[in-house]
Amino acid sequence: MYAAEFDYHKASSVAEAIQMLGQYPDAKLLAGGHSLLPMLKMRLANPTALIDIGGISELKGITVNDGTVTIGALTTHQEIAASQDIQNACMVVAEAAEGIGDPQVRNRGTIGGNVVHSDPASDWPTVLTALNARFVIQGPGGITHRATRTVNASDFFKGLFETDLKENEVLTAIEVPRLNSNQLAEYAKMAHPASFYAVVGASVVITVENDRCTAASIAVGGMVPNPIRASSVESALVGQQLNAESVRAAADLVANDLSGSLMGDFYASADYRKAMAAVETRHALMHAIGLAHH
C-alpha cells in the first residue's frame, strides 16, 4: 500500500489547475483523494504528478437561486448532507450524501471527484441522472471546444471510469434543478456490506398533479457501467394514480430497460442485480409517495 513516486503541485485557482494539467502531461487532479489515493497505493494508477485542487475556494460551496442548486465540484459529501439549503431545495441530494460510505469518506470525498471517477458503484451518478443535473466544465479553450461548457448527465457519463471530460479540463460545478412542491424524489440503494458502495441504486423523481403522476424520471445504477434511465417504468407511471399496486407493477417493468449483458461479481450476480433493480425502484417509489418509512 505504498504509492510509486510522484510529484506534487498545488493549484490556487481553476485557471492554474488547467495550466498545470497542460504543463504536466501525465498528471492527475487530486480532490478528496478517496478514489485516487487507493488506486495509487494499489499501484493501479501511476501518475507522474498530482495537482492538488483542494485549496481552490471557487470550487467549493453551495448556492441556490431560482430554479437551480449549484454545488461546487469540491464540496464534500458531508457538506452536502448537512446543508440546510440543499435540504430545503432538494432533500434527496442531502439524503444520498448521507448514505455514502462512512464518516471518513463523507468528510474527505467530494461530489466532483466522485462523478469524474465514474465508478459504477457510486451513488452520485444515479442520483444526478434522475435529477437531470448539468455538469459545468472549464478547460483551456481552443478550436474544438469552448473554455466553459455545460453537459447533461446523460452525456457526461461515458462508460466504466470514463466521462465526457476532455484533456486538461476541470469539473467546476454541478447544477441540480430545484424540485417543485409537486415533485417527489427518493433514492434507494442496496449497500455492499464491505464498502457501503451501491450494489444497486434506484433514484426516482416524480411529478404529481391532482393525485396522478404527470412526469417521472428514474435512473438505476449498478447494472452497466453508467446509470440507466428506466423509461419503461417512467412511462408506466405517467397518468397513474400512485399506490402500492401501480408502483409495484411499474417498478417490475424495469427489466425491460435492462437489456444486454449486465454487470455481476461474486457478491452480486447479474441476475440478482436485475431482480434488485425492480425491488430498489419500488422501494424508492414507495418512499417517495409516503407508503414506506426510512
Add this chain to the structure above:
Amino acid sequence: MTSRIFGSGIRRREDPRLITGQATYTDDIKLQHMAYAAIKRSPHAHARIRSVDTSAALSAPGVVAVYTGADTDGVLNPIPCAWVVPDSDVKTVPHPAIAKDVVRYVGDAVAVVVAESRYQAEDAIDLINVDYETLPAVVNPEAAMQDGAPQLHEDAPNNQAFHWVASGGDTDAAFSSAEVVVRETIIQQKLIPNAIEPRSAVATWLSATGELTLWSSSQNPHICRFVTFLVTGVPEHKIRVIAPEVGGGFGSKTPIYADEMIACFCSMRLGRPVKWTETRSENYQATIHGRDHVEYVELAATREGKITGLRTKVYAAMGAYLSTAATGIPTILHGLIYAGTYDIPNVKADIYGVFTTTTPVDLYRGAGRPEATFLLERLVNLLADELGLDPVEVRRRNLIPKFEDGHDVAMGITYDSGDYELTLDMALEHVNYQQLREEQARLRESNQYMGIGVTCYCEICGLGPSQVAHAVGFGAGLWESATIRFHPTGTVNIFVGTSPHGQGEETTFAQILSDELGVAVDDIEVIHGDTDTTPQGWGTYGSRTTAVGGVAVALAARKIRDKGKALAAHLLEAAEADIEYEDGKFFVRGSPDQSKTIQDIALMANLAYDMPEGMEPGLEASAFYDPPNFTYPFGTHVAVVMVDPENGHIELRSYLAVDDCGPQINPVIVAGQVHGGVVQGAGQALWEGAVYDDNGQLLTGSMMDYALPRAHMLPDIETLSTVTPSPHNPLGVKGIGETGTIASTITIYNAVLDALKPLGVTHLDMPLTSEKVWRAIHQRG
C-alpha cells in the same frame, strides 16, 4: 475478606494509553541506522520459479540489499510446524522462509528488498523480475485429495497432510441400528482474521555479542524465541523477543512466520536493524487464515430424539504449508469436543488435513471449536425438524445433567464442571421463548419471516496440562508463570509469561493480586511480552491466560503471603502459627492492633536489617502453574433474525449470550470479550469469507470486498451469566475469550434457517449473503 476487588467491573487500565495514542507498537520502534524491508510475493498460487533477476532492484535508489531463496537456503532452517498430532502420518513438508524452487500460494515470499526507506524498498520490489512457470492451483481441500489434483509437495501424495481418526464407543453400530439418521454437508468457509494492527517485526543483530533482538507483534514471545533459535541457529539465551503493544491477534499472531525470520536474516547479513511491517494487502495474503473445512456429518438418534451417535468426515485445508499449530486445530481442538453439552455415547471423527494452494490456515478465534459447535448444533436442529420436535426440546432430552467435579465423555476427555440446563433455562426465560414462537407464527401468516436460533455449547480451553500437550503432539509446555516483586515502597510489579494483547489482563491480574495481598490496584503494574524480563511462559491464545496465567499470579501471591507471615511473626515477636492475615495485614491472633501491613513487610524485606535467622532478603516470589485439566466454559445463546424474502436481506434483531466461565474477575471485561466474540462469529455467519477463483487468486483481497461487521450492522448484544466454578484451579475460573465466536455463528445460522423453514429452504452455505438467501427462496440454483 472484607473488600474484594475480584468481581468488580473496574475500568481497563490499559485503555488510556491506547485511546490517547501513547501506546508503542512494533512499527513505532525506530533504531539508529535502521533499514526497511519489503517482501516480494508470488502473484501466482502455484508456480515453478525459473529465475529471479534482482539486478534492476539492486541498483535502484536507496537499496541496500536484495535476497532471494538462494541466499536463505541452507542459512535459515525451514519454518517449523510446532504441533504434530501423533499417529496421523503428518507430513511436515519443508517450508522455506523464501521460496527457491516452487511458490505454493499467492503471497509466498520470493525475495526481500532492504532499503533506506520503506518507499524505496517498495519501489524496488517492482523491479525484481521473476520468471515463473505457472502450475495448476487447487483451492478446495476435498478436490485437492482427488486423483489427478495438482500436487503441492513431493512428500505428500494426494496433498494429504495428515489423517487423524478418533472415536469413542461404537459409532458404526450406533448408526447401523439407528432409528433416525440426519446428514449434512457443511462448508466452513475460509476466514481472514483482520487484527487491526498489521504484523510487524524489527530485528537487530549485534555481531560483537552474537545477540539478536526481535520486536514482533506476537501473542507468544517465548515461543517466538524458541522458533527463532530453530530457524536462525542463534542460541536461545542470545535471543530477546519483545512483543510491545500488540493490536489484536485473534490467533493470527500465534504462528511464527517466515517474515520475522527474514527480518532476522537481513539484520544478521547487514549488521543493521531491519524493520518489516506488512501492508493490509499482505495481511490478507500472508497472515494465516482460519476455518476452511468441507465436512460430511451425520447424527444417529432414536425416534424420541435421544442422540446415539455422531460421525464426521472432514477435509480440513492446511493451505500451502503447515503453520505453527495447524494440525492441532481440526483434530484436538475440534474432534474431542464433538459431543458438546450432550450425552452422546458414540462419537467418531475422521479428519483429513489437506494441502491447498492458498494462504496457510492456523488458529483463528475459537479454532476448531466453532466448527465443532456448528456441525453439532446444525445436526440437532435437523434432527428436530426430522422428528417434528421443537429444537429446544431435542436439546433438553440430551443435555448432560449438572456435574461439579468431572464428567467423562466418549472422546476420552473429562469436562470439569457444567450446569447446562441452568443456562438454557435462563436464556429461554430472558427472551421469553414461548412468546417468540407465537410471534413467529403470527408473522408467518402475513408472510414475514422471523427465525430463532438457540445454541447450547461447551468448549475446551485454558490450554492446558503439559502432559496432555505432549501426548497430543504440541511441541511446547502449556503451564504458566508469574513473578511478583515488591519494591521497598510497597508497590508491585508482576512479571508474567503470558502475553495479553487486548484481553485486559493488566487489569484482571492486578485485581487477583490486589485481593490476595491487599495492595491497591494502582500500586500494581503487570509486565509482559519481553523474554528478557519475564519468566518463561507460553503466551496468550486458547483462552488460557487467566485460567492458567492468572492462577500462577494467585499462587505466587500466596508464596509472598507465607513469607510475609514469617517476617511478621519475627517483627511482632509472636509465633508464626499465631499470625493471621487479612486484607493486607498480618496480625497476632486475638490482638489485631499488633499488626504489620504488607507494605511494612515489603519495606523491611527490602531494607533487611531485622530479618529472622536464615531468611533471605527481598519480597519476591515466582510460581509456575501447570493445570491438571483444561477448562470447559459453556452457555446458551439465542439469536432472533428477520429475513426479507424479496431481497434476501437478513436483519439480526436481537442476540442474547448466557455464558458460564466460573467466577468473573471483572464482569465488564467478560462482557467485552463476549461482545467481540459474538460479533466475530456473526461475521462468519453473515458477511465474511475469503473467496478464491479457480486459479487461486484471492478475490476478497481488501476491506472493500471482505465484509467485516460494523456497529450499525448489529443489534445490542445482551449478556447474562451463571457461575459454575472449575474444580481444577484455585480461582475456579474458565476461559471466556472465544466462547462468543464458538457459539454465535451457528446460533445466527440456525436462526436464519429457522426463518426460511416455511419457504422450504433447508441448507445454505455461509456467509449468508443476500443473494444466496434470495436464490434459495426463489430456487434459482
